[in-house]
Amino acid sequence: MKPITLPGIDEYAEAHSTPDPAFMRLVGENTWQSLTDPQMISGPLQARFLQMLVYALRPRQVLEIGTFSGYSALAMAAALPPDGHVLTCEIDDRHAAMARDHIASSPYAGRITVETGPALDTLDRLPGPFDFVFMDAAKQEYLACLEAVLPKLSDHAMIAADNTLWNGEVLYEDDDADVVALRAFNDAVVADPRLECVLVTLRDGLTLIRRAGR
Numbered sequence: 001m002k003p004i005t006l007p008g009i010d011e012y013a014e015a016h017s018t019p020d021p022a023f024m025r026l027v028g029e030n031t032w033q034s035l036t037d038p039q040m041i042s043g044p045l046q047a048r049f050l051q052m053l054v055y056a057l058r059p060r061q062v063l064e065i066g067t068f069s070g071y072s073a074l075a076m077a078a079a080l081p082p083d084g085h086v087l088t089c090e091i092d093d094r095h096a097a098m099a100r101d102h103i104a105s106s107p108y109a110g111r112i113t114v115e116t117g118p119a120l121d122t123l124d125r126l127p128g129p130f131d132f133v134f135m136d137a138a139k140q141e142y143l144a145c146l147e148a149v150l151p152k153l154s155d156h157a158m159i160a161a162d163n164t165l166w167n168g169e170v171l172y173e174d175d176d177a178d179v180v181a182l183r184a185f186n187d188a189v190v191a192d193p194r195l196e197c198v199l200v201t202l203r204d205g206l207t208l209i210r211r212a213g214r
């Protein structure tokens, strides 16, 4: 991933944030050694940020769309209240298997369920309510996922949508399908009277969304 902040700033921020515990570092190392496109992993800075949100919001049901190797699910699970749970959706069997292994050997095995299959199909089956949603799978499905989860949110729920700056490419005329989809998502969210949002310039862009007037 290309840095979208000043050179060195992300490294400085990471060095001045609480480091990952040993088992999370292992998940990261294993991901970089074993999976193609390992840069899809959230990374320590964003994982810690998600964890802080979960700690503050105290969600009982977290929904994650896009498990990969389980790193962000584990980061969020670590901050859950005692009755909290992370349900995470993954389309790729190999990713789901690796995530299940990582989760099983973590201290949070009882707090995370991996659902295999296309996220939109899984969402159809899930009743909610969801208190916190982390969207991090197919960028071209972000708007559809948003519409699918909105009716299933609890009153004070929050959504965090990852990669909304896409290496900064949202700024430029670019016909790459993911950039086009993310630009459309960003435009739709900020214009939607049902929603309030802030696009945080963390890492690759993380948009926090909540329903307006709650």
Ligand SMILES: C[S@@+](CC[C@H](N)C(=O)[O-])C[C@H]1O[C@@H](n2cnc3c(N)ncnc32)[C@H](O)[C@@H]1O
Pocket (backbone or CB within 6 Å): 040, 041, 042, 043, 065, 066, 067, 068, 069, 070, 071, 072, 073, 089, 090, 091, 092, 095, 117, 118, 119, 120, 136, 137, 138, 141
């Ligand atoms: C960016 S990675 C997730 C990274 C993970 N959240 C983390 O921070 O470590 C995106 C994941 O979404 C999965 N994915 C892509 N399209 C999907 C879909 N339609 N339904 C469910 N998962 C999908 C990919 O296989 C990949 O594992």
